[in-house]
Amino acid sequence: MTSVTQIAAFGGVVMLGAMSPGPDFAVVVRRSAVSGRRHGMAAAAGISVGVFVWVAAAATGVAALLAASAMAFTVVKVVGAAYLFYLGARALRSALRGGGKPELDLPDPGRRNAWAAFAEGLLTNVLNPKAALFFVALVPQFVGSGALLEDALVLSLIALAGTVAWFLVVANVVGALRRLFTRPAVRRTVDGLTGAALIALGLRLATATRT
Template structure:
């Protein structure tokens, strides 16, 4: 009975999650810098962050945030500050000895908890995701759809997001891919830093519509 609605939600989500943004940038950076395990845990963190958006959308809190400029701006500036913090740290990367680049890559360590937290915070604080899920649960999904069915949609969205970014992590954590980025050394870190800063600035100047 709800298959048409589900496929609509799934298609919209696919288009949204496939477009590059903070989640993509952070998963790529963690995967290249720290390897597959860190990339996968970052992806799982991003997926878990989806539950935050689903929860407040079902509770109606997202509607309150969308109607309050103060709350929206507070969330927006907090997310922008986090992206700028990560971006500036990456932008300040210093050149490494080329002969030791691959050795440093092998020795890089990132705890699963830290990687998961990075993904979770990046997604959970994203106000664009707030508006996306609010629109999804108020415009696309019929208000009369049972709560348990809507919760099922939310579970799918979280799992699909985690799976997508796990695939991204798998790709960018391949030894050859990491070795290629390692040869680029600090330039890759600076590029990803610039991307994150750009996303943070764009986010900071975004307006509630």
């Protein structure tokens, strides 16, 4: 059984990983700035579910299979990089158009926008094989070869809680400043910077290796 000390240590490492700049952070910031706090929180929830999936996969050995398979790693890498390119290009297009009404530039209206933001966060995380490598390296240090299913579940829930806590803070801080972000010049800057960052992260992912 995983000890309290191991749980605390694992949660701390996951939090540090969540706080590091990356596509997850860029997506939450842009969703919160452009579409408001609720959509930023939805994206944060999607990212956290993605982390839950990766930790569970790493604890049960599924993620290790992905990391070991060159073909599977390449497929996920290419799809993930293409998705980041898509998000980045969409943000840059919005910046070039000069901003506009601060809402999700997706066709589905109303409450479904929050689900779209959730899906965006989830896909951004799940389609990142580097997350698999991170957790494949991390999780075995906290669960042994004879780990129980409940150990995997505990670590997955701890990862989900830590990740969602951090990104909810980000979403609420950025959402609280939304009046500032609705200004056309600021909106263009946010779209331009996050778009460029997402494309750069996509390029980095596209050239990533398993080592």
